[in-house]
Amino acid sequence: MYVHVPFCATRCGYCDFNTYTAQELGPGATRSTYADTVIAEIRLARAAIADDRSVETVFVGGGTPTLLGAPDLVRILDAVSQEFGLAPGAEVTTEANPDSVDPAMLAHLREGGFTRISLGVQSLATHVLATLDRTHEPGRSLAAIAEARHAGFEHVSADLIYATPGETNDDVRESVSAVIEAGIDHLSAYSLIVEEGTRLAAHVRRGTIAAPDDDVAAERYVLIDELATSAGLDWYEVSNWARPGGECRHNLGYWTDQDWWGAGPGAHGHMAGRRWWNIKHPVAYAQCVEVSRLPVAGEETVDDAGRELERVMLGMRLVQGMDPDGLPDAEVSDLLALRLIELQVHDQHGVRIALTRQGRLVADAVVRRLTP
Ligand SMILES: C[S@@+](CC[C@H](N)C(=O)[O-])C[C@H]1O[C@@H](n2cnc3c(N)ncnc32)[C@H](O)[C@@H]1O
Numbered sequence: 001m002y003v004h005v006p007f008c009a010t011r012c013g014y015c016d017f018n019t020y021t022a023q024e025l026g027p028g029a030t031r032s033t034y035a036d037t038v039i040a041e042i043r044l045a046r047a048a049i050a051d052d053r054s055v056e057t058v059f060v061g062g063g064t065p066t067l068l069g070a071p072d073l074v075r076i077l078d079a080v081s082q083e084f085g086l087a088p089g090a091e092v093t094t095e096a097n098p099d100s101v102d103p104a105m106l107a108h109l110r111e112g113g114f115t116r117i118s119l120g121v122q123s124l125a126t127h128v129l130a131t132l133d134r135t136h137e138p139g140r141s142l143a144a145i146a147e148a149r150h151a152g153f154e155h156v157s158a159d160l161i162y163a164t165p166g167e168t169n170d171d172v173r174e175s176v177s178a179v180i181e182a183g184i185d186h187l188s189a190y191s192l193i194v195e196e197g198t199r200l201a202a203h204v205r206r207g208t209i210a211a212p213d214d215d216v217a218a219e220r221y222v223l224i225d226e227l228a229t230s231a232g233l234d235w236y237e238v239s240n241w242a243r244p245g246g247e248c249r250h251n252l253g254y255w256t257d258q259d260w261w262g263a264g265p266g267a268h269g270h271m272a273g274r275r276w277w278n279i280k281h282p283v284a285y286a287q288c289v290e291v292s293r294l295p296v297a298g299e300e301t302v303d304d305a306g307r308e309l310e311r312v313m314l315g316m317r318l319v320q321g322m323d324p325d326g327l328p329d330a331e332v333s334d335l336l337a338l339r340l341i342e343l344q345v346h347d348q349h350g351v352r353i354a355l356t357r358q359g360r361l362v363a364d365a366v367v368r369r370l371t372p
C-alpha cells in the first residue's frame with residue numbers, strides 16, 4: 001500500500017513531485033481533512049479488491065507526510081490495518097523532512113506501528129542546502145536521525161542529492177560519513193535532475209545556476225558507493241544502499257513486479273497486470289472520494305511486451321541482476337566485453353548478469369541495449 005500526502009511547507013526549487021503548499025492549494029483541500037479523505041479511499045479500495053491478502057508493506061510518501069502530524073498518520077495506518085490486515089512483520093515507512101519531526105512525534109509514530117523513517121537530508125553542506133532551497137540546518141538532519149533511532153526505529157534511511165552545482169567532493173564525503181555515523185541503515189542517493197517547470201530549471205536557463213555535470217555526477221556516485229560500502233551499506237539497487245536486512249521491502253516490491261494499491265492524489269496502483277493512476281489535484285481528488293467514487297483518472301493493461309520491457313528496466317538495476325535467457329546474445333556479449341555487466345552464479349537465482357560499478361554509471365544505456 002502506497003499512501004501519497006501532497007503537502008509541503010515550502011516547495012524546493014528542484015522538485016516536481018505532486019505536492020502543494022497551503023498557499024498553492026487555497027481553500028477546498030486542507031491538511032486537516034486529508035486523513036479522513038484518504039481513509040475513505042482506503043475503505044473504497046477494500047470494497048473494490050477481490051483479494052484477501054494482507055498488506056506486507058505500507059509506504060507513506062509525499063510531499064511531506066509528517067506535516068499531517070503523528071495522530072493522522074497513525075489513523076491512516078490503522079485504517080489500512082482494519083481494512084486489509086497487516087502481515088506479521090510488515091514494513092511501515094513514512095517519509096519525513098528533518099524539520100517536520102521531533103522526538104515526541106517520532107515516539108508516537110513508532111508506538112503507532114511505523115517501523116521505518118526515510119528522511120530527506122539531501123546534503124549536510126550549508127551552501128548546497130541553500131542552492132536546493134532546503135529549509136533545514138545541516139545539524140537538524142543529524143539530530144533527526146539520532147532522535148529516530150532513540151525513538152526505537154531500527155530502520156532509518158537518508159535521501160541525499162549529489163552533483164548540485166557548487167558542491168565539492170569533500171561536501172559529499174562529509175554528508176555521507178555523517179549520516180552513516182548518525183545511525184542510518186539505508187541510504188538513497190540521487191543525482192540532481194533539472195526537472196522542466198521547476199525554479200531550478202528557470203535558474204539553469206538564465207545561467208544563474210550552472211547545469212549539473214554528468215562527469216561530476218559519475219565521480220560523486222563512485223565516491224558515495226565507496227564510502228557506503230566501506231561502512232557496511234551495500235548497494236542493492238543503483239541508487240540505494242543498505243545494511244543487510246535494511247533494504248526497503250516496499251520499493252523492492254515495485255522493482256519486482258508486485259501488486260500494490262496507491263492511495264492519494266496522483267498515486268499509481270498496480271494489480272494483476274492492470275495499472276491505474278488517481279486524479280492528480282487534491283481538490284478534485286477529494287471531491288470524487290466524497291461522493292464515494294474511486295478517484296481513478298486513467299488506467300492501462302500492461303501487455304506481455306510492456307511487462308518484459310519493465311522486467312529488464314527494473315531488474316537490471318538490482319544487485320542480483322537478471323537471468324540472461326531471452327536477452328539479445330550479441331548485446332550481452334558486447335556489454336560483458338565492455339565490463340559494463342558481469343556474469344554471476346547464485347545459489348538461489350542460478351546464472352545471472354548484473355551491472356558492474358562502471359555499468360551502474362550508465363545503467364540506462366545498458367538497459368537500452370538489452371531491450372527492443
Ligand atoms: C518525495 S521527496 C520526499 C522527501 C521529503 N519531502 C524531503 O524532501 O525531505 C523524495 C526524494 O526525492 C528526491 N528528489 C526530488 N526531486 C529530485 C530531483 N529533481 N533530483 C534529484 N532528486 C530529487 C529527494 O532526495 C527527496 O528526498
Ligand code: SF4
Nearest residue numbers: 008011012015062063
Ligand atoms: S523535495 Fe520534499 S520537501 Fe521539497 S518540495 Fe519535494 S516533496 Fe516537498
